Amino acid sequence: MFIAKVIGNVVATQKNEKFCGMKLLLIQPYISKDGALQISGSSVVAVDSVGAGVGECVLFTQGSSARLTPATKDAPVDAVIVGIVDVVEVEGKVLEKP
Amino acid sequence: MFIAKVIGNVVATQKNEKFCGMKLLLIQPYISKDGALQISGSSVVAVDSVGAGVGECVLFTQGSSARLTPATKDAPVDAVIVGIVDVVEVEGKVLEKP
Amino acid sequence: MFIAKVIGNVVATQKNEKFCGMKLLLIQPYISKDGALQISGSSVVAVDSVGAGVGECVLFTQGSSARLTPATKDAPVDAVIVGIVDVVEVEGKVLEKP
Amino acid sequence: MFIAKVIGNVVATQKNEKFCGMKLLLIQPYISKDGALQISGSSVVAVDSVGAGVGECVLFTQGSSARLTPATKDAPVDAVIVGIVDVVEVEGKVLEKP
Amino acid sequence: MFIAKVIGNVVATQKNEKFCGMKLLLIQPYISKDGALQISGSSVVAVDSVGAGVGECVLFTQGSSARLTPATKDAPVDAVIVGIVDVVEVEGKVLEKP
Numbered sequence: 357m358f359i360a361k362v363i364g365n366v367v368a369t370q371k372n373e374k375f376c377g378m379k380l381l382l383i384q385p386y387i388s389k390d391g392a393l394q395i396s397g398s399s400v401v402a403v404d405s406v407g408a409g410v411g412e413c414v415l416f417t418q419g420s421s422a423r424l425t426p427a428t429k430d431a432p433v434d435a436v437i438v439g440i441v442d443v444v445e446v447e448g449k450v451l452e453k454p
Numbered sequence: 455m456f457i458a459k460v461i462g463n464v465v466a467t468q469k470n471e472k473f474c475g476m477k478l479l480l481i482q483p484y485i486s487k488d489g490a491l492q493i494s495g496s497s498v499v500a501v502d503s504v505g506a507g508v509g510e511c512v513l514f515t516q517g518s519s520a521r522l523t524p525a526t527k528d529a530p531v532d533a534v535i536v537g538i539v540d541v542v543e544v545e546g547k548v549l550e551k552p
Numbered sequence: 553m554f555i556a557k558v559i560g561n562v563v564a565t566q567k568n569e570k571f572c573g574m575k576l577l578l579i580q581p582y583i584s585k586d587g588a589l590q591i592s593g594s595s596v597v598a599v600d601s602v603g604a605g606v607g608e609c610v611l612f613t614q615g616s617s618a619r620l621t622p623a624t625k626d627a628p629v630d631a632v633i634v635g636i637v638d639v640v641e642v643e644g645k646v647l648e649k650p
Numbered sequence: 651m652f653i654a655k656v657i658g659n660v661v662a663t664q665k666n667e668k669f670c671g672m673k674l675l676l677i678q679p680y681i682s683k684d685g686a687l688q689i690s691g692s693s694v695v696a697v698d699s700v701g702a703g704v705g706e707c708v709l710f711t712q713g714s715s716a717r718l719t720p721a722t723k724d725a726p727v728d729a730v731i732v733g734i735v736d737v738v739e740v741e742g743k744v745l746e747k748p
Numbered sequence: 749m750f751i752a753k754v755i756g757n758v759v760a761t762q763k764n765e766k767f768c769g770m771k772l773l774l775i776q777p778y779i780s781k782d783g784a785l786q787i788s789g790s791s792v793v794a795v796d797s798v799g800a801g802v803g804e805c806v807l808f809t810q811g812s813s814a815r816l817t818p819a820t821k822d823a824p825v826d827a828v829i830v831g832i833v834d835v836v837e838v839e840g841k842v843l844e845k846p
Contacts, residue, residue: 357674357695357729359660363486364544366457368513370504371537372523380455380513382486382544387692388657388676396692398485398494401455401513405726406664410545415662415674415695417726420518420616420714420812424726425666432503432515432522432536435455438726439665446658446676447704461584462642464555466611468602469635470621478553478611480584480642496583496592499553499611508643518616518714518812530601530613530620530634533553559780560838562751564807566798567831568817576749576807578780578838594779594788597749597807606839616714616812628797628809628816628830631749651772651793651827653758681790682755682774690790699824700762709760709772709793711824714812718824719764732824733763740756740774741802 357417359393359441360385361454362410366401374431379404381437383416386454388446393454402435403428413453415439457491457539458483459552460510464499472529477502479535481514484552491542491549500533501526511551513537553613555589555637556581557650558606562597570627575600577633579612582650589640589647598631599624609649611635651711653687653735654679655748656704660695668725673698675731677710680748687738687745696729697722707747709733749809751785751833752777753846754802758793766823771796773829775808778846785836785843794827795820805845807831 360383368375381404387396400416405427408414414437422428422436444451458481466473479502485494500514503525512535520526520534542549556579564571577600583592596612601623604610610633618624618632640647654677662669675698681690694710699721702708708731716722716730738745752775760767773796779788792808797819800806806829814820814828836843 357727358692359695364542364549366513366539367541367543368537368539371513372503374522375537382542384486385692388678389693398456398483399487401457405666415660415665417728419728421717421726421728423519423522424668424717424724430522432519432534433455434515434517434519436726439662439669441660441662443661444658444676445661451658462640464611464637465639465641466635466637469611470601472620473635480640482584496554496581497585499555521617521620528620530617530632531553532613532615532617560836562807562833563835563837564831564833567807568797570816571831578836580780594750594777595781597751619813619816626816628813628828629749630809630811630813651825652790653793679790682776683791699764709758709763711826713826715815715824715826718766718815718822730824733760733767735758735760737759738756738774739759745756 357415358385360414360416362408362412362414372432393451400435402437403433404437406437406439408437408440413441415441455513455515456483458512458514460506460508460512470530486544491552498533500535501531502535504535506535506538511539513539553611554581556610556612558604558608558610568628584642589650596631598633599629600633602633602636604633604636609637611637651709652679654708654710656702656706656708666726682740687748694729696731697727698731700731700733702731702734707735709735749807750777752806752808754800754804754806764824780838785846792827794829795825796829798829798832800829800832805833807833
């Protein structure tokens with residue numbers, strides 16, 4: 357899994373029927389580097405399965421495992437938010453969330 | 455999932471029989487960066503499952519989840535278009551589609 | 553899926569028994585960029601499932617979906633050629649094949 | 651699999667129910683280069699399945715295989731620690747662990 | 749699949765029980781470039797399923813397909829060596845093995 361910040365949302369009217377009712381969030385992955393959380397890699401569109409909102413720091417899962425939440429079961433989905441991050445601690449120091 | 459623009463199409467006559475009748479589109483992934491949608495990564499060949507056409511902004515899924523649409527069931531496919539994007543909103547601002 | 557050119561082949565005598573009889577081709581992925589097909593990424597070893605040969609432009613599939621052809625069923629294979637590309641058209645222009 | 655060093659941990663209270671009781675560790679992948687183990691790629695959040703702790707050198711698995719440990723069965727998890735590395739030997743030389 | 753050279757091995761005593769008896773090899777991927785096999789990407793830890801040893805040129809498979817050998821069945825493994833490479837031929841020329 358990776359840590360990310362929810363930065364926006366995506367609306368699609370014409371879509372696969374399994375996407376009806378799903379909340380699609382745009383997220384920006386972050387990594388731990390030099391004692392801080394820093395932007396890393398490309399923004400991703402993930403399904404929300406935990407009630408996340410814009411501005412929150414989240415944990416997301418990719419690949420086939422993204423289908424193993426109640427919100428995404430059997431859907432053609434490859435990224436899902438599985439938790440809202442409270443604390444990231446590196447070598448005894450709590451990192452500031454982005 | 456990632457956002458992409460449909461930029462072309464691919465024709466293959468000699469192919470796996472599961473590909474018969476599939477529409478193969480060439481898509482260019484985009485990410486959100488500096489408040490705009492920008493090209494990111496390599497062009498991909500994806501199966502269309504929602505009636506997308508050249509010039510449209512779409513959402514696509516990769517990996518085993520790409521087989522979970524009616525158009526791609528049990529086929530040796532690793533990328534599928536699952537929605538046509540109407541709006542991408544980042545921090546309250548609607549981004550211009552590519 | 554990605555587009556690639558078949559550039560060579562690989563021979564392995566001591567191997568997993570599921571590989572017996574498989575044709576292993578070395579392929580070089582190409583992407584569409586600036587109105588042309590250009591080399592992108594690393595060469596890959598893929599199983600041929602459509603009768604492709606050196607010099608041909610092909611379509612290949614990766615990951616678990618690579619096992620969904622008659623040639624690769626239940627085999628420890630993560631890349632397979634699924635079609636021979638006739639035409640790649642971008643914004644109304646047919647690209648020259650590599 | 652890749653080698654990594656456990657550098658911290660992640661706490662998430664609001665999360666998918668399958669994550670309850672899981673220990674989420676932040677790990678930094680390492681590769682062998684020029685006769686030493688060097689940092690490579692982005693930090694990853696992985697579930698611990700072997701009793702690993704901060705500062706230890708571990709082996710981790712990604713993708714659908716990450717669900718094949720007792721700690722991660724059927725969970726929406728894409729990275730898991732599967733072993734604690736004692737020795738990495740390259741061309742007869744034991745590399746110093748990070 | 750990719751071509752790699754076996755450069756070392758990894759020992760882990762405390763590990764997932766499915767790893768008991770597995771031989772873990774450190775491998776360095778190679779690609780074909782400019783008429784030669786060249787180092788590409790990060791070193792990987794792969795399970796040996798064909799009796800490979802340090803210094804040999806091998807073929808390896810990643811992802812869920814890595815579980816489809818007798819040595820790795822149902823194990824939390826994402827990389828496995830599936831063959832020992834005898835010859836890599838590019839455009840009629842046999843490449844020197846690394």
